[in-house]
Amino acid sequence: MITFEHIRKTYGDKTAIADLSLTIPDGKIFGFLGHNGAGKSTTIKSLVSIIQQTSGDIIVNGMNLTEDRLKIKQKIGYVPDSPDIFLELTANDYWNLITSAYQVSEEVKKARLIKLVNLFNMQDEVETPISDFSHGMRQKTIIIGALLPDPDIWILDEPMTGLDPQATYDLKQLMRAHVQKGKMVIFSTHNLATAEELCDEVAILKQGKLVYNGSLDKLLATMPDASLETIYLKMIGRQNDSQIVKDLEGDDLGE
Amino acid sequence: MNKNQLWQLTKINLLYANPQATSKARQSGKTGRKLTFALLRQYILIGVIFVALYGVTLLGFNLAIQTAIFTKFIALFTLMLVSQNISVINNVFFESNDQGAYLPLPFDQRTIYLAKTIVVQMANLSFAIPILWVFIMTSVHADNWFVSFLIAIILFILYLSLLFLSCTFVVFGLAQTKIFRQHQKMMTLLLLAISFVAMIAAIFLINNTSQTMSANQTGLFGFNLLHRILVYPLNGSSLFFLTIILAAVVLLAVLADRWLFPQLMVEHKNNRTLRKKNKRAGNSRSMKEQLIRYNLKLLQNPTLLMQNFYMTTFPFIMLGAGALSGDGSGISFEHFSLMYFGVFFLSGIAISALSIGPYSLTALGISLDRSNLFFIQTLPISFLVYLRLKFLTMWVLQTLYLLVLTIAVGFWLHITGVNFVALLLGVIWGAYLISLIYFTRDWRLRDLEWGNVTQLFNRGGGTLVSMLVVFGGMIVFGIIISGYFYLIKYTAVSWLINSFFGLIIFASSAGVIWKYQITFWQKKLK
Structure with a gap:
C-alpha cells in the first residue's frame, strides 16, 4: 500500500502539487488522470525519486520514502514518460544494467527476458543501440526492463504513447496479469478510454489538487449513462466547449 | 558495495565516455563483454605507449639530483592532468546527462560515483603515467632506492587522488552555483576553456623552462617538496609533507562523500526551480x-x-x-x-x-x-x-x-x-x-x-x-x-x-x- 500524506511540490512560486493526500491499495490498477500540468507526472516522479517533494510524506509498505529510498526503489519498476534514456546502450546493455540494479539472478533474468522479448517481438533487436530505435521500440525496451525484476509496484507514466496496437494490447494484458499476482500497477494517462478499460481506482487531479480519489465503478455510478470522458469533463473540463468550437469554426481571422 | 553493479556501471560509463570507439566496435560486430574489452584495450594501449615513450625519454636524466628538471616535468604533466581532469569530470558527470536516468533505479549513489571516477581515471592515464614514470625514475636514483620506490607508488596514488578530488571540488562546486545552473552551457564552455588554457600554458612552460633552467636549481616551489619526499623518504620533513598530502586526500575524500556527491541530487532537483523567466515574445523581429x-x-x-x-x-x-x-x-x-x-x-x-x-x-x-x-x-x-x-x-x-x-x-x-x-x-x-x-x-x-x-x-x-x-x-x-x-x-x-x-x-x-x-x-x- 502507498500513502501520500499532504504532499506539496513547488517550483519557485509555482505550485505543482498542493496538499495531496491519497492511498493506493495493493492488487489494483490505479490511474492518475488530469489535464496537462495537473500534477500527474510530478506525483509519479516524487514516488520514483526523480524529484523530491517540498513537504509531506510518501509511505510505501510502511516505509517512509525519505528514509528508506533505496529499499523502496527495489520494489518499484518504472517506465518514464519519455523513453529517450540510455540511448548509447543496446537493449541488452540496458537490461543488464537494470538486472544488476535490482540484483536479479542470471537464471531468472534469462527466463524472463526470453518471454518478454518474444512477447514484444524484439528478438532481432537485442544488440541494437537504443538510439537507433523508433519511439515505440524504445518504449518496449523500457517496459521489458521495468518488468525484469518483477516489481511489487509497477509505475508507468503515459505508457501507451507511441506503441503499436499489438504492443498496446499486450501491455494492457501485462498490467492486468501483474495485479492478479497481488501486485500494484500505477499509471498516468490522458486517454480516458484506456483508463476506463483498465483502472480499478483513479485519482483525478486539477491544477495540483485532488478532485476525486476512489473506485472507478463508484465514479461511473454517479452518472449511469455517461462515459468516463463525460464525467471527467464535467468535473474538471470547461463547461462551454461547444460554444468555443462554434466560435472557432465560424471565425474569419484566417480568411 | 555491490561489485556486479559497479562493473555494470563502469561498463556503461565507458561507453558514454567513448561514443565513437563504441560505435566503431559495434559496427565490427563487437557487443557485450567483447565491446567492453575493446574499449579497455585502447586505454591499456595508451598506457603501454606512454610507458615506453616516457621510459626512454627519462632514461637520460638523473632526476634524483636534477630537481629543476623533475619539477618541470611534474609541473607540465600536472597542468595537463588538471586540464584533462576538468574536461573529463565535466563530460562523465555532467555532459552525459544520465543523473536523472539513475535516480529511479536502486543503485547506491556511491556506486555510481565510483564507477564514474574509475572511468575518469582511465581517461587520465595518458598524463598520469608520465607522472608515475618521473616518480619511479627519481626513486631508482635515490640512495635508499627500495624505500623510495615504495614511496613513489604511494605518492603517485595520493597525488593522483589529490588532483582528482581538487578538480572534482572545482567542477562540482561550480555546478552548485546559481550562475552555473542558470547559464550551464556558457559555464561549461568556460570550464573547458580554462582547461584548454591550462594545456597551452603547459606547452609553453616546457618550451620556456627548458631554455632557462639548469639542473642544480631548486625547481618550482611546491613541486620540489614532492622531489624531497622521493629522494629523502625517511627524512622528518619528507614524512611531514607526505602526512600533509595524505591528510588532504582523506579530508577531501570525506567531504566529497558526505557533502559533495549528495549535492548532485539537490542539483538535479534545483535545476527545475531555476527556470529562466519568460522573456517577452519578440514578435517584432523579422x-x-x-x-x-x-x-x-x-x-x-x-x-x-x-x-x-x-x-x-x-x-x-x-x-x-x-x-x-x-x-x-x-x-x-x-x-x-x-x-x-x-x-x-x-x-x-x-x-x-x-x-x-x-x-x-x-x-x-x-x-x-x-x-x-x-x-x-x-x-x-x-x-x-x-x-x-x-x-x-x-x-x-x-x-x-x-x-x-x-x-x-x-x-x-x-x-x-x-x-x-x-x-x-x-x-x-x-x-x-x-x-x-x-x-x-x-x-x-x-x-x-x-x-x-x-x-x-x-x-x-x-x-x-x-x-x-x-x-x-x-x-x-x-x-x-x-x-x-x-x-x-x-x-x-x-x-x-x-x-x-x-x-x-x-x-x-x-x-x-x-x-x-x-x-x-x-x-x-x-
Whole structure:
C-alpha cells in the first residue's frame, strides 16, 4: 500500500502539487488522470525519486520514502514518460544494467527476458543501440526492463504513447496479469478510454489538487449513462466547449 | 558495495565516455563483454605507449639530483592532468546527462560515483603515467632506492587522488552555483576553456623552462617538496609533507562523500526551480532575424565550441610555437614593401585553409539542425534562402574568430600597413572559399540523427584525415608561399610574378565558386 500524506511540490512560486493526500491499495490498477500540468507526472516522479517533494510524506509498505529510498526503489519498476534514456546502450546493455540494479539472478533474468522479448517481438533487436530505435521500440525496451525484476509496484507514466496496437494490447494484458499476482500497477494517462478499460481506482487531479480519489465503478455510478470522458469533463473540463468550437469554426481571422 | 553493479556501471560509463570507439566496435560486430574489452584495450594501449615513450625519454636524466628538471616535468604533466581532469569530470558527470536516468533505479549513489571516477581515471592515464614514470625514475636514483620506490607508488596514488578530488571540488562546486545552473552551457564552455588554457600554458612552460633552467636549481616551489619526499623518504620533513598530502586526500575524500556527491541530487532537483523567466515574445523581429537567432542557438554546445576553438587554434599553435616561445625578436615583417601584397594575401588564404576543417561551424551547420531541417523544408519559406542565411551566419562567426587570431599573430610578427590588410583579406576570402567546400560536404554527409556532436567531426575520414590535411597543407602552402616570396625577392619582375599568382588565385577561386556555390546552390537545392 502507498500513502501520500499532504504532499506539496513547488517550483519557485509555482505550485505543482498542493496538499495531496491519497492511498493506493495493493492488487489494483490505479490511474492518475488530469489535464496537462495537473500534477500527474510530478506525483509519479516524487514516488520514483526523480524529484523530491517540498513537504509531506510518501509511505510505501510502511516505509517512509525519505528514509528508506533505496529499499523502496527495489520494489518499484518504472517506465518514464519519455523513453529517450540510455540511448548509447543496446537493449541488452540496458537490461543488464537494470538486472544488476535490482540484483536479479542470471537464471531468472534469462527466463524472463526470453518471454518478454518474444512477447514484444524484439528478438532481432537485442544488440541494437537504443538510439537507433523508433519511439515505440524504445518504449518496449523500457517496459521489458521495468518488468525484469518483477516489481511489487509497477509505475508507468503515459505508457501507451507511441506503441503499436499489438504492443498496446499486450501491455494492457501485462498490467492486468501483474495485479492478479497481488501486485500494484500505477499509471498516468490522458486517454480516458484506456483508463476506463483498465483502472480499478483513479485519482483525478486539477491544477495540483485532488478532485476525486476512489473506485472507478463508484465514479461511473454517479452518472449511469455517461462515459468516463463525460464525467471527467464535467468535473474538471470547461463547461462551454461547444460554444468555443462554434466560435472557432465560424471565425474569419484566417480568411 | 555491490561489485556486479559497479562493473555494470563502469561498463556503461565507458561507453558514454567513448561514443565513437563504441560505435566503431559495434559496427565490427563487437557487443557485450567483447565491446567492453575493446574499449579497455585502447586505454591499456595508451598506457603501454606512454610507458615506453616516457621510459626512454627519462632514461637520460638523473632526476634524483636534477630537481629543476623533475619539477618541470611534474609541473607540465600536472597542468595537463588538471586540464584533462576538468574536461573529463565535466563530460562523465555532467555532459552525459544520465543523473536523472539513475535516480529511479536502486543503485547506491556511491556506486555510481565510483564507477564514474574509475572511468575518469582511465581517461587520465595518458598524463598520469608520465607522472608515475618521473616518480619511479627519481626513486631508482635515490640512495635508499627500495624505500623510495615504495614511496613513489604511494605518492603517485595520493597525488593522483589529490588532483582528482581538487578538480572534482572545482567542477562540482561550480555546478552548485546559481550562475552555473542558470547559464550551464556558457559555464561549461568556460570550464573547458580554462582547461584548454591550462594545456597551452603547459606547452609553453616546457618550451620556456627548458631554455632557462639548469639542473642544480631548486625547481618550482611546491613541486620540489614532492622531489624531497622521493629522494629523502625517511627524512622528518619528507614524512611531514607526505602526512600533509595524505591528510588532504582523506579530508577531501570525506567531504566529497558526505557533502559533495549528495549535492548532485539537490542539483538535479534545483535545476527545475531555476527556470529562466519568460522573456517577452519578440514578435517584432523579422523572419531573417529569427532564423539567425535560431542558428546561433544551434551553436550553444560547449563540446562543439571547444572543439572548434581548439582545432581552429591548432595550426596557429603549430606555426607560431617557435616564434611565440622566444621573444619574437628574430622575426619581423615590418619593412616588407607593397610588392609582397600578394604573398600576404596568399598567406591569409593558407591560414584559412589550414584552420577550417570538419569541426568548423560551416562544416556542421546543416547537421546541427537535426530533424528541424525536415520541418523547415515544410515551412512556406525558401529553403535556398534559409541555407544561404545559415551559411553566412556560420561563415561570419568562423571568420571573426580567425581574424582575431590572425590579428594577434600579425601584431606579434610586426606585420603592418597594406600587407596586414592583405593578410586579413586573404583570411576572409580563404575562409569563404573553404567554408563553401565544407558546407557542401556537410550537405552531402549530413547526419540529422547524431547523439553526440563528436560524431559529426568524424564523418568522411574524421580527425585523422583532417590532421593529414593540416600537415599536408602546411607543406604544400609552405612550398608555394616560399616560392612566391623568393621569386618576388630575387627577380626584377615582381609585377609579372604578382600577376601570375593573382591569376592562379583568381582561377582557383572561380573554380571553387563555380563548383561549390553556383552549381550547389543553383542546381542541387532548387
